[in-house]
Amino acid sequence: MIVVENVSKSFGGKKLFEDVNTSFGPGKRFGLTGPNGAGKSTFMKILIGDLDPDSGRVLRPKRLGILRQDHSLFDHMRVIDVVIAGNPRLWQAMQRKEELLLKSEHNDDEGMELGELECVVAEEDGYAAESDAAVLLDGLGIVQSSHERPLSELKGGFKLRVLLAQALFGRPQALLLDEPTNHLDLESIEWLEDFLLSYDGVLVVISHDRHFLNSVCTHISDIDYETIIQYTGNYDDMVRAKAQVRGQVESGNAKKMEKIKQLQDFIQRFAAGTRSTQAASRKKELDRLRPDEIKRSNIQRPFIKFEFDKPGGRDVLEVHKLACGHNGERLFGGLHLSVSRGDKVAIIGRNGVGKTTLIETLLGTTPPIAGNIKWGHEVDTGYFPQEHEGVIPPGHKIFDWMFEQKPIAGKEGVRSVLGRMLFSGEDGDKPTATLSGGERVRALLSRLMLLRHNTLLLDEPTNHMDLEAISSLRDGIQSFPGTCIFVTHDRDLIETVANKIVAVEEGKIDVYPGGWSEYRRAKQKA
Ligand SMILES: Nc1ncnc2c1ncn2[C@@H]1O[C@H](COP(=O)(O)OP(=O)(O)OP(=O)(O)O)[C@@H](O)[C@H]1O
Ligand SMILES: [Mg+2]
Structure with a gap:
């Protein structure tokens, strides 16, 4: 279970979300949605612990499987190591152990440290790490001959698969995936959908792919109106529910505005005359009638138009x-x-x-x-x-x-x-x-x-x-x-x-x- 308590985040003057209280339980599959720049990746970084919120806190399980939106972080590493690095505790222990073993002599502290590192490696199944990683890579269609190559040599869809293998490595209790379908062909997206449908930990996935969200998600956490609202159902269900709520508020406001106008007319006409007491009581009524504030939605459409100066030949x-x-x-x-x-x-x-x-x-x-x-x-x-x-x-x-x-x-x-x-x-x-x-x-x-x-x-x-x-x-x-x-x-x-x-x-x-x-x-x- 991931629990989010009173979390707020702004950049400069721009508030992304405020006072978010929500939780993500196992066995459910959450889509995190919102337009570009809404703060999805920022929120996910806060869930992971990569970024601190301005206020509030997050409780999270120990083993997280993470796919970040930035795919360049592990470029310099061998493919197989990228996968093993999906378990940071194990990976750090293995790295440090290797470093120490390069020395010809060890002092007492180093000897102790080596012993402790050995324990960590054993606890984390370190001796099976290479073969476990290879199995994941094979399953994702990354051929053996690529396992030793630097990640930077793999492109697009294949690079993404390695990073997915990294997220899946070490049986994580929660999977946090930022736009996993980018670069993937349709067949691989279907494979991923099937995989996620059978995953029983906590799943939070960011995507703009409507079809993918609809087939995977049981819940949607939508970032809008400077907060995060959780809806039951898939993406289309969320869109319907959101429109309905907004419609209700808007029509409620329309009724209030009409009433306000009537009261204002009355007050204006009778404030000074024989009906001034009535006008005063209407004034009180008027003060109580405030339309519900509707924050502007963050959904906006850019206007893409390509033009040229010289057409060139036919x-x-x-x-x-x-x-x-x-x-x-x-x-x-x-x-x-x-x-x-x-x-x-x-x-x-x-x-x-x-x-x-x-x-x-x-x-x-x-x-x-x-x-x-x-x-x-x-x-x-x-x-x-x-x-x-x-x-x-x-x-x-x-x-x-x-x-x-x-x-x-x-x-x-x-x-x-x-x-x-x-x-x-x-x-x-x-x-x-x-x-x-x-x-x-x-x-x-x-x-x-x-x-x-x-x-x-x-x-x-x-x-x-x-x-x-x-x-x-x-x-x-x-x-x-x-x-x-x-x-x-x-x-x-x-x-x-x-x-x-x-x-x-x-x-x-x-x-x-x-x-x-x-x-x-x-x-x-x-
Ligand atoms: N370190 C930072 N300093 C200032 N502004 C930032 C910083 N990081 C992110 N932002 C801004 O915060 C907003 C949210 O960014 P974020 O990456 O969380 O969006 P997103 O919802 O993941 O968008 P996308 O769908 O495009 O990936 C953006 O407007 C971004 O420019
Ligand atoms: Mg993002």
Whole structure:
């Protein structure tokens, strides 16, 4: 059981939540929801103990399994060690023991310490750690040959799986997962759903994936109106209940406002005349009638709109017999693709098939194994990478960072783009280091909007985004007069936006110039 007592947290002048009292019991599955920047990750850091609240306290079990939103923390470590580090007590003891054993001699204190460390390692099942970790990794589809490699060499969905294995290592009593479905393909999300459904500890999971929340959660803790409210049921149930409560308060207020108006009219007409006593008593009634304060909801929609200055030629990209891979190892070959101005091309496929490699090859940052790539006349590409931790350097205000990208756009130009992306006024002063996951995505998209490219390459842009932002992105790509090539696992985005589909499968790649309907027909036939 995790118990939260009187917890409050603000940053600067902004209150995220105040006086939260709630608990998370075992056997139930809690979704922690709220729009980008609501404070979900902050609250989870408080639950974990990574961050202190301004006031209040949290009682938590000893063994926590944690997946943080920041995936770069363990980059330098070997994959297998990343998993073992999921049990910090064991991992620290193993590290210290190794350090001591490197010395040729030990004094008394060190000898004692070694004995104690030995006990910890034994208590925590340290001798089985490597094999336990390997079993988890195998189960998650991480092949043996990757176990010794540094985590940084694994990308997207595979890196996430290793971090999930870390969270699951050592049989935690509580699992706290911050956006576990980002980067995962549909099959892996289903696997995760099944796993979580059978987990019997305390589960708190942050996600913007409605489908995932609906299939996993028995309860929702929603951050809004500067507090956290717990609802029974899944995500859709919460949305309904929330709308109903708000509707009741609003209609109650409407009735009160009408009454107030009547009383005010009466008082105004009769305050000085023969009915002044009645007017005075109405005045008292009026003073008692205060509408319930409705705090503004934190749900907001950004306005994503891409435009360009020069359209570029009609033929945007011509790809002939392209084979892609790394270090001579081929992922797929034989790609023929023509992209015309205005095309919206979705690149789809499971984790690890080579979608990012294809984008990087098109951009020229990864050399092709074979074949030709020809970009058309005056094509100007803007790129949104899949891994964007570290892309926006820390130590700036977001406004200044944006302004540096294109001073010629002028302060007003920058302000207007930032405003549309929900960084208006003071939010432009936000330090780049403290942006939430979704805020960082909004900032990177703001940059693309400001730079006005005629061709966009977006690698899984919906990761970290809340539902409002995703639908705004969908509208933004759809109405973009330029060309967009995007990688995504988001079915809705593929179906509604793409007029061409590039489907990457193990070793082969197919193009469906008719978009989703053609792709589906072909799959049904197969
Ligand atoms: N150390 C900090 N100093 C100042 N502001 C911060 C700090 N950490 C977070 N914030 C701000 O607090 C707010 C909440 O951030 P948090 O990361 O908890 O959001 P979130 O709900 O997890 O959002 P997302 O869905 O985008 O991941 C954001 O506006 C963020 O900019
Ligand atoms: Mg977050």
